[in-house]
Amino acid sequence: MPALPQFPAFRPIELSDREIITDILRGYQPVTSELTFTNLFIWRRHFDLQWSVHEDWLCIIGKEDLRPRFAMGPIGPPGRSGTTRLLLKWLKEHTGDSEPCIERADESLALEVSGEPGFLVEETREHFDYVYLTRDLIDLAGGAYRAKRNHINQFHRAVASYTYEELEERHAEECLALQERWCLLRRCEEDLNLQGEWEATREILINHRSLGVSGAVIVIDSAVKGFTLGELLGDDMAVIHIEKADPDIPGLYQLINQQFCARRWSDVRFVNREQDLGIPGLRDAKLSYGPDHLVKKYRITLKG
Numbered sequence: 001m002p003a004l005p006q007f008p009a010f011r012p013i014e015l016s017d018r019e020i021i022t023d024i025l026r027g028y029q030p031v032t033s034e035l036t037f038t039n040l041f042i043w044r045r046h047f048d049l050q051w052s053v054h055e056d057w058l059c060i061i062g063k064e065d066l067r068p069r070f071a072m073g074p075i076g077p078p079g080r081s082g083t084t085r086l087l088l089k090w091l092k093e094h095t096g097d098s099e100p101c102i103e104r105a106d107e108s109l110a111l112e113v114s115g116e117p118g119f120l121v122e123e124t125r126e127h128f129d130y131v132y133l134t135r136d137l138i139d140l141a142g143g144a145y146r147a148k149r150n151h152i153n154q155f156h157r158a159v160a161s162y163t164y165e166e167l168e169e170r171h172a173e174e175c176l177a178l179q180e181r182w183c184l185l186r187r188c189e190e191d192l193n194l195q196g197e198w199e200a201t202r203e204i205l206i207n208h209r210s211l212g213v214s215g216a217v218i219v220i221d222s223a224v225k226g227f228t229l230g231e232l233l234g235d236d237m238a239v240i241h242i243e244k245a246d247p248d249i250p251g252l253y254q255l256i257n258q259q260f261c262a263r264r265w266s267d268v269r270f271v272n273r274e275q276d277l278g279i280p281g282l283r284d285a286k287l288s289y290g291p292d293h294l295v296k297k298y299r300i301t302l303k304g
Contacts, residue, residue: 007054013044024058028075029234032106033129033274038211042203046196057083068097073105081116088302102300110298120301126278129295130286134271137261148254155251167215172205174224216260226256237270
C-alpha cells in the first residue's frame with residue numbers, strides 16, 4: 001500500500017487508494033452522499049480531487065472551473081474546527097484564491113465551527129441530499145405514490161416482457177451506449193456538469209467491480225434499456241450514484257428505482273438519492289418521491 005500523503009502534501013485520488021480511504025470513511029459513518037470512495041474516484045477529474053492526511057483527519061481539496069479552490073470538511077473524529085481553519089488558511093496562502101471555502105460540509109461540522117470565532121457558515125440548499133425510507137420506495141403505497149404506480153403500470157402496458165439482471169462486465173458497453181444517447185438528447189457538450197456526469201458514469205461502469213459497487217440493468221428485447229449503480233454509505237443507508245433509462249420507454253425510471261431497492265437494498269433502512277443541484281425539474285422529481293428527510297450541507301468560509 002502506498003504511503004499516506006501527509007499535509008500539506010496532497011496527491012490525486014487513484015484506484016489504489018481505495019482501501020485506506022474507505023477504511024477512514026467507514027470509521028466516520030458519513031451521511032452525505034459525497035463521502036464514499038466511489039464518488040470521490042469517479043468525480044476526481046471533474047473536480048481535480050486530491051487527498052492528504054492531517055493527524056486524525058482525511059483532507060480532500062478540489063477545484064471546479066474558474067471558482068476558488070475548495071476543501072471538503074475534514075473527515076474523522078470530532079474536534080475538527082482547528083483542521084478546518086488550517087485548511088482554509090493554507091488554501092488562501094498557497095493557491096492564490098482569495099476566498100477558498102469548505103464545500104458540502106455536513107451538519108456536524110457546521111455545528112462545530114459555528115461556535116468558533118472567525119467562521120461564516122451558510123446552508124447550500126442545492127446540495128442537500130434526499131433520503132427516503134427504502135420500504136416506501138419499494139411498496140409505493142398510498143395516495144402519495146399513486147402517480148409512481150401509474151407510471152409503472154404504463155411500463156407494463158407498453159413492454160411485453162423484460163428482465164432484471166445484476167450488472168456485469170458484459171453489460172458495460174451497452175450501458176455506455178445508452179449513456180451516450182442520453183447525453184446527445186440532453187446536449188451534454190453544452191453543460192460542464194453533464195460532461196462531468198458523463199465521465200463519472202464511464203468511470204463507474206468500467207471500474208464497478210474494482211470499486212465494489214452494486215448495479216443492475218433492465219433488458220428489453222435483448223438490449224439494455226436502463227441501468228443503476230449504488231453502494232452502502234453507512235450501516236443503515238445505501239446511496240444511488242447513477243441511474244439512467246431510455247427516455248422513450250414510459251415508467252422505466254420508476255421501475256428500475258423500485259426494483260433495485262427491492263432486490264438489493266430491502267435490508268437497509270434508508271436510500272440516499274443525492275442532491276438536486278438547484279435544477280427545478282430534478283428537485284420536483286426528488287420531492288415527488290416523498291423523502292423521509294433531507295441531509296443538510298453547508299459552505300464554510302473565513303470571515304474577513
